[in-house]
Amino acid sequence: MAYADFYTNFHLFMRWLHVIAGIAWIGHLYFFNFVNVPLQGALDDAAKKAVNPKLMPRALWWFRWGAMVTFLAGLILFTMIYMYTPGMGFGPSASFSDEMGVTGRGVWILMGMLLGTIMWFNVWFVIWPIQKKILSGRASAEELPALRKRAGLFSRTNTYLSGPMLFGMLAANHYSAINGATLIVFVAVSLAAVWVAIFHAGRVGQSV
Ligand code: HEM
Numbered sequence: 783m784a785y786a787d788f789y790t791n792f793h794l795f796m797r798w799l800h801v802i803a804g805i806a807w808i809g810h811l812y813f814f815n816f817v818n819v820p821l822q823g824a825l826d827d828a829a830k831k832a833v834n835p836k837l838m839p840r841a842l843w844w845f846r847w848g849a850m851v852t853f854l855a856g857l858i859l860f861t862m863i864y865m866y867t868p869g870m871g872f873g874p875s876a877s878f879s880d881e882m883g884v885t886g887r888g889v890w891i892l893m894g895m896l897l898g899t900i901m902w903f904n905v906w907f908v909i910w911p912i913q914k915k916i917l918s919g920r921a922s923a924e925e926l927p928a929l930r931k932r933a934g935l936f937s938r939t940n941t942y943l944s945g946p947m948l949f950g951m952l953a954a955n956h957y958s959a960i961n962g963a964t965l966i967v968f969v970a971v972s973l974a975a976v977w978v979a980i981f982h983a984g985r986v987g988q989s990v
Pocket of ligand 1 (some may be wrong): 800801804805807853860861891895948954
């Protein structure tokens, strides 16, 4: 039985790492939004003080590091698939572009990656800094509601964006067809996701 070459093995390992880290990240995102928000609303202050210091740091650790590993493995995958050709070296590969320009696969992954990167940015540069401030007790009582609302807004936005983001990830390799209409639908659904998140989070004002 022949063994696959290093590129093929490493490629599959990166795909596995990317998806398993993505599960850890998006799984915690859904837990925060669909399970924890209603739970926190049902707990009184004493129960929150007992539960949250044990729950939140651990859940946020898996959440943010899941996001980081997903992102880094995703960039490695992008380089390996779209910016490298085995035997030829680095540069746009046939998966990324042909004589007609960027391929359908290339367009889908660029759109999926754009949304994934926005989501990763929201985790590391908005949600986590706010949560760190709240958990460390450095936020004043007056600041807390606004901080929770902002974290909740970005968390909800990421939750809704995960739908079109994952569609882009999967469409790259398993669909590829692209034209003006599919592009418009994709962009419209992504904008609608952000709009619903802002509208909904603004109304209920929940935290992460
Ligand atoms: C954070 C930024 C992200 C980047 C830069 C990124 C990048 C990539 C790349 C380059 C591919 C390969 C596409 C191809 O085969 O043509 C891919 C596939 C994929 N990604 Fe992402 N991704 C990101 C986020 C995510 C997230 C959050 C998930 C959630 C689970 C995810 C799930 C997937 C899946 C399921 C595939 C398809 C695997 C397959 O068909 O074998 N990605 N991603």
